[in-house]
Amino acid sequence: MILWADSISRSFSGRRVLSSGRLTVSAGEIVGVVGRVGSGKSTLLKISAGALQPDSGWVQFCGQRHYRPRLSSLAARGMFYLAESNNLVPAMTVRRHFDLIENRFGPGDCEEVLSRLSLVALLDATAESLSAGEVRRVEIALALVRRPLCLLADEPFRSVDPKVCQLLGESFRMLAHQGCAVVITGHEVNLLRPFLDSVTWVTSGTTYSLGSADAAWAHDAFAREYLGPNANRR
Amino acid sequence: MLWAAVHAFVAVVTNAEVVVFAIPTSLALVVISGAIGLVDTRRRRELSMLGNLGVSPVVPAGLWAATVLVLEFALFALGPAAIGRGA
Numbered sequence: 058m059i060l061w062a063d064s065i066s067r068s069f070s071g072r073r074v075l076s077s078g079r080l081t082v083s084a085g086e087i088v089g090v091v092g093r094v095g096s097g098k099s100t101l102l103k104i105s106a107g108a109l110q111p112d113s114g115w116v117q118f119c120g121q122r123h124y125r126p127r128l129s130s131l132a133a134r135g136m137f138y139l140a141e142s143n144n145l146v147p148a149m150t151v152r153r154h155f156d157l158i159e160n161r162f163g164p165g166d167c168e169e170v171l172s173r174l175s176l177v178a179l180l181d182a183t184a185e186s187l188s189a190g191e192v193r194r195v196e197i198a199l200a201l202v203r204r205p206l207c208l209l210a211d212e213p214f215r216s217v218d219p220k221v222c223q224l225l226g227e228s229f230r231m232l233a234h235q236g237c238a239v240v241i242t243g244h245e246v247n248l249l250r251p252f253l254d255s256v257t258w259v260t261s262g263t264t265y266s267l268g269s270a271d272a273a274w275a276h277d278a279f280a281r282e283y284l285g286p287n288a289n290r291r
Numbered sequence: 292m293l294w295a296a297v298h299a300f301v302a303v304v305t306n307a308e309v310v311v312f313a314i315p316t317s318l319a320l321v322v323i324s325g326a327i328g329l330v331d332t333r334r335r336r337e338l339s340m341l342g343n344l345g346v347s348p349v350v351p352a353g354l355w356a357a358t359v360l361v362l363e364f365a366l367f368a369l370g371p372a373a374i375g376r377g378a
Binding site (some may be wrong): 108129130133146148157203213 | 335336337338339340341342343344345346347348
């Protein structure tokens, strides 16, 4: 198991968002973390990435347990975290972002990745001039060049068109094929479903590992409380 | 720049050519510089990228603080006698 976060609790201004969160992901696996808005899935992801400190619990990454996880130390060991926004430096060009990643972690398949995600024409554009879909493509391209051991992506399908969603999903699948452990959150459950190996449901401050996407969609409480009565359960 | 501006401002106010602060004031300037470095990094939205590069947010703050520390030390070591009349 590459990443294992357990017994995670976290409160904000006295309001407990997570009381006993758990997240596990193995190499080559894509885990979807789903739940209602405010259920704590982003909080769980942030804590697992070391971008937020838990009130209690721990994060085990590559066999090393962290009670106060830090993104910088986890990233040095192979973590890559894509927050909902602000992953790119607005004033910096796309090319500079790739240069930084390659200078820090060694050369990747930059040209192939840029070509696959149709980013060559955007290399000299600054991040602040990109559309939401372009930003998401650059972010996932950075992850592909980085080749992390574990990628945590918070709402990667938000505000992007179906074609880009497909491109992003295929990129996640490609990373998983390379042995990367991938965790993604989102509400676009029908778009997410084909790419997921397993589903973790966050509700009432806790998490439930529901198994495969098919098993999750067949889960009565998940279908009733999250997918809704009209959801396609097949 | 900010460090030079602070020194220039105090020099103008006190009518001195070179301002060498007392050690506690210099240290306060170093700490404030570090805090400004952290705020500036956040303002530029660099924290996430730095984090993914394995760079702690303490590093940019430390660089700001270290720069001011070196400049303050240089000014203190050289002294107003070497540069001009102090405040």
